[in-house]
Amino acid sequence: MKMNQNSDGFWTHYWASVTAIASAAGLTTEQWIYIFCAIFGALLSLGSYLGNRRALSARQDEEEKRTEILRTYLSSRKDNSAAQ
Secondary structure, rough: OOOOOOOOOOOHHHHHHHHHHHHHHOHHHHHHHHHHHHHHHHHHHHHHHHHHHHHHHHHHHHHHHHHHHHHHHHHHHHHHHHHH
16 A cells, blocks of 8 residues: 555655555664664774774884885985994
């Protein structure tokens, strides 16, 4: 049965389908809310993980550059000390 008898548009069929799927699954409203919150939390965790991974990668690149600069500096000082 259609929810809105005056319209045969997309939203009428959309909400009828959503209602039918929810009823067929046999889940209560509280269980659906739990599912949606779990999915939302998983998406937030994934976004946080990906953001942290990029930040840590950039930080590691900077550390490697700094290490290489220090290694070059110390190597040049060692060569200067040996020459004197």
